[in-house]
Amino acid sequence: MKNDFTLEVYSENAFSVLNRMINIFNRRRIRIRSLLATELEADYKHGMASFKLHTTAEQLERAMHQLEKLIEVERVVRIN
Amino acid sequence: MRVKDVLQMKNKFSRSAGSMYVGSEILVRSLIAEGVSTLFGYPGGAIMPVYDSLYHFSDQLNHILVRHEQGAIHAAQGFARASGEVGVVMATSGPGATNLVTGLADAMIDSTPVICITGQVASHLLGTDAFQETDIVNISLPVTKWSVQITRAEDIASAVAKAFYVACSGRPGPVLIDITKDAQFEKTYFHYVPCHYVKSYRPKPTMNQHVLIRAVELINASKRPYILAGQGVLLADASVELIRLSEKGNIPVASTILGLGAIPADHPNYVGMLGMHGNYSPNINTNQCDVLIAVGMRFDDRVTGDIQKYAPQARVIHIDIDKAEINKIIHAEVAVHADAKEALAFLSDTIDQNEHMDWLESFKKLDEDEKKIIFDDCHPVDGLPKMGEVIRCLADLTGGDAVVVTDVGQHQMVTSRYYPFKHPRTNITSGGLGTMGFALPAAMGAKLGVPEKQVIAIIGDGGFQMTLQELGTIMQYQIPVKIIVLNNNFLGMVRQWQALFFEKRYSFTEMKNPDFAGIVKAFSIPARKVEDRKDLANALKELLAEPGPSFLEVVVEKEENVFPMVPAGAGIAEIRLK
Structure with missing residues (x-):
């Protein structure tokens, strides 16, 4: 059954890393209900993207593993 | 390339004495520092400074000029899979870069460590639809383990170091480094530090x-x-x-x-x-x-x-x-x-x-049920030769010790089943992506990776025509690969599915083929065609005995089906023997 989930993804602030994250959801047809991306530090070296997703718990878990595989991603946190 | 660019390049290079170098030379020195000895590529406008630097290091780096960028990346894949080293590819921007995408996808799904270096338009032109500009970093995102665009010379060495670490560690995969032309010209200090750690990347799990x-x-x-x-x-x-x-x-x-x-x-x-x-x-x-x-x-x-x-x-x-x-x-x-x-x-x-x-x-009891198929495939008595008997004959002649590179289709399945692979890294094929055209360039890469081994490419008539331009590369460098084309004048695997699941409606799968041996001979490669099984063993012996590259076309039975087969969507226990 599909539900809403919120993920926070912490990563290096590299060009294209946000695209890589979005690709992971798009490829699995996971709906992004909202997205907030922000730089975290004054040196712009790190960033965080918060995704509200509409999907199943199983799909979410698989997507989280794929996010963790991205070279730039430091941490994936499931908020709910 | 404009004259102004050429002069600018010459001036930059001539000033590259001491520990400061132009970005293109830093790239070449970084590759040498990583132990690269062979790379595959094709020059063009946006990568010309790198090619100029390569010119000065041709005694240390063996650059193989392919005939198409797809050939370069498949060759690099074959090199990597056979040798266990990283395959390195160079291409220019725009079409040069996009021609790599199939190979990147293939390397990604088959976990092959490949590093592609692409030239890019100068940074002030990014996003302007400049000549041969394409956003290859974003195009390649889903098919690379990591990719990066470099716009400053000072970032080149660290990007190369990280690329090698990422490509080889954990589950291997392809990496792309896109370097703008101004970064290739820019001069900076060079100090190479290999990469052994990336903060956010844990390639080797701790065993529990x-x-x-x-x-x-x-x-x-x-x-x-x-x-x-x-x-x-x-x-x-x-x-x-x-x-x-x-x-x-x-x-x-x-x-x-x-x-x-x-x-x-x-x-x-x-x-x-x-x-x-x-x-x-x-x-x-x-x-x-x-x-x-x-x-x-x-x-x-x-x-x-x-x-x-x-x-x-x-x-x-x-x-x-x-x-x-x-x-x-x-x-x-x-x-x-x-x-x-x-x-x-x-x-x-x-x-x-x-x-x-x-x-x-x-298992042995169940094998008895399959033996009749194996016997029929490998020991037919009439009609044209069958794929299975070619592979059996090849297995007899090589003892299962050769590196065998297959393309995609019926011949791939027959080879995988009947060639007795005895050693690691001797079976090279496009498993996950199923890329037709893979085998010929991958075989030449494999041969350069393990020159001491016999490398044999087995290809269907369809796949051979997808990348046969690489015969030019094989000719130029006299890469002694042995090429076997199993010609059934059909896209055989698709035809098999049409026969089994589409009531024999052979929709656009029959091929009128050229004189393959004639084409190969035009590249000055010894070539032979066999249609009669009595000539098969001798033809294969001759093929293998050639000191240089050689080619054999075997005309095989036209409508042979490959069994056993699990129909698409069925359970594996529903495997069909006929």
Whole structure:
């Protein structure tokens, strides 16, 4: 059954890393209900993207593993 | 290229004495520092400064000029798969870069360490639709393990170091470095520091012994344990540990197509290949085992068929270095996130000695049912030669010791089943992506990677015509690959599906082919065509005996079907023998 989930993804602030994250959801047809991306530090070296997703718990878990595989991603946190 | 650019390049290069170099030279020096000796590429406007630097290092770097960028990346894949080293590719911007995409996707899905370096328009032109500008970093995102665009010379060396670390470590994969032309011209200090750590990247998991002890308990209590070996065994260099585990527990081992060679085909515990066109007993007995030990494999749909009907009785132990593969398709009761070599070493040290003779015998009984097909395929008496008998004859002549590179289609399945791969890294094929046109360039790359080994490309008539321009590369560098085209004048595998599932409506699969031997001879490569089976053995002997490259076309039976076969969407136990 599909539900809403919120993920926070912490990563290096590299060009294209946000695209890589979005690709992971798009490829699995996971709906992004909202997205907030922000730089975290004054040196712009790190960033965080918060995704509200509409999907199943199983799909979410698989997507989280794929996010963790991205070279730039430091941490994936499931908020709910 | 404009004259102004040429002069600018010359001036930049002439000033590159001492420890300061232009970016293009830093790139070349970085590759040399990583131990690169061979690379494959094709020059163009946006990568010209790098090619100028290569000119000055041609005594240290063997650059192979291919005839198409797709050929370059498949050659790099073949080089990497055969040698265990990283394959390196260079291409220009725009079409040069986009021509790499198929190879990147192939390397990504088959876990092949390849580094592609592409030139890019100057940074002030980015996003302006400049000549030969394409956003290759974004285009390649889904098919690279990592990619980066470099706009400053000072970032080149660290990007190369990180690229090599990322491409080779953990589950290997392709990396792309896109370098703007101004970064190639820019001058800066060079100091190469190899990369051994990236803060956010954990390529090698820490082995959890508690989990492995649970696996040992399952194996020890098992009456019918069964090992499925994938390419992860080869990538982890874990064949010795795999064989030790199999022998200690007397556990049968089946292989995925990319795992072939992880255990010698003549080992008594080897039971054959899994999957849609795999052997009969390994597929049937997947649904009979009580413990399934999957090592370095990802339960591809070509292996599982309908997952609802896949080994429902089995308790699954899944060992993989890629956490995302565990529980992706098949639920693992014991999930071992570990390097295959370490996990197999622990299991083989820890499990009890065992026999399982009845279980092993059950494979042999099922093999009897398949033998008639094998006999008919490999020992036909009339009609045109069959693919199976060509492979059998080749196996007899090479003893299973050659590196065999296959393309995609019927010949690939026949080769995978009938060629007795005895050593790791001797089976090179496009397993996950199924890229027709892979074999010819991959074979020339493989030969350059392992020049001491016999390298044989086996290709269908369709796939050969997709990348045959690389005959020019083979001719220019006299790369002594042996090329066999099995010509049935059809896109054979598609035709087979049309015959079995589309009531023989052969929709656009029949091919009127050119004189292949004539084409090959035009490249000054010895070529021969065989249609009669009495000439086959001698023709193959001649092919293998040639000191340089050589070619043989075998006209094979036109409408031969490859069996056994698990129909698409069916369970593996529904495998058909005819």
